[in-house]
Amino acid sequence: MSNIVLSRIDERLVHGQVGVQWVGFANANIVVVVNDEVANDEIQQSLMEMVLADGIAIRFWSVQKTIETIHKASDRQRILLVCRTPKDFRHLIEGGVPISQINVGNMHYSEGKDQIAKTVSVDADDITEFGRLKDLGVNCTVQGVPTESATDIFTLIH
Numbered sequence: 202m203s204n205i206v207l208s209r210i211d212e213r214l215v216h217g218q219v220g221v222q223w224v225g226f227a228n229a230n231i232v233v234v235v236n237d238e239v240a241n242d243e244i245q246q247s248l249m250e251m252v253l254a255d256g257i258a259i260r261f262w263s264v265q266k267t268i269e270t271i272h273k274a275s276d277r278q279r280i281l282l283v284c285r286t287p288k289d290f291r292h293l294i295e296g297g298v299p300i301s302q303i304n305v306g307n308m309h310y311s312e313g314k315d316q317i318a319k320t321v322s323v324d325a326d327d328i329t330e331f332g333r334l335k336d337l338g339v340n341c342t343v344q345g346v347p348t349e350s351a352t353d354i355f356t357l358i359h
Contacts, residue, residue, distance in 0.1 A: 204274060205299065208282045208290065211306040214239065215259070218306070218346060219283060220252035226347035229281035231258040235267045235293065236285055264289055268296030287330035287341070294337050303334065305343045305354055317357040318343045328358050 207227035211219055214234050224232065232253065239245045240263040250259055258278075262270065267282075274280060282300070284290050286308075294300050308314075310322035317323055321343050323331070331341055331354055342351035 204276055204279055205271075205282055206279045207304060208284075208300045208302065209304040209306050210285070210287060210290065210308060211283055212285050212309050213307055214245075214283050214285060215249035215252055217252060219281070220249075220257075221254070222346055223304075223306075224253070224257055224281055227279070227281055229279045230256070231260065231278050232281045232283065233260045233262060233267065233271070234283055235262055235264055235289055237263045240266065264292050264296075267293060268298060271298050287327055287334055290339070291330055291333050291337070294334070294339065301339060303339055303341045304351070305341055306345055317354075318345075318352065320345045321354075321357075323358065331355070331358065 206229050207223060209219065209223060214236060215232060234249065240261045246261050253259055290300060290303055305321055308321045308323060308327065310316050314322035314324045334341055335355065341354040343354050343357060344351040
């Protein structure tokens with residue numbers, strides 16, 4: 202049975218906030234980056250590896266590999282899962298990955314998106330995906346760093 206201690210949406214995937222603050226807060230000892238593009242990009246992988254403290258493992262898996270592999274994790278592995286999008290998390294959950302809570306950290310503003318929190322901007326597709334996650338029984342809260350209070354994303358989406 203996998204021991205997922207934190208699931209986070211963060212467009213930057215692994216950076217200082219995730220690699221230091223969230224890993225420590227969740228007492229994770231392995232970070233699993235779930236992203237089809239990064240799973241095949243050694244340069245991005247190297248940059249993310251540099252952020253983590255010694256003793257923290259990291260894996261770069263596609264969505265499909267995560268679905269196929271996460272159940273083989275040892276109980277000793279305290280996993281922080283990080284994806285760029287709510288859609289990737291929906292695919293994981295629909296594939297049988299046991300996730301009931303998602304921390305929404307960074308979803309950057311771009312054309313066509315509405316800023317709903319300091320570090321979170323969403324478009325219609327994102328709102329649809331969060332609705333699907335809610336229908337799957339997943340609680341989604343916006344929280345940039347562990348010292349901030351968590352806010353239910355559905356109180357922010359209009």
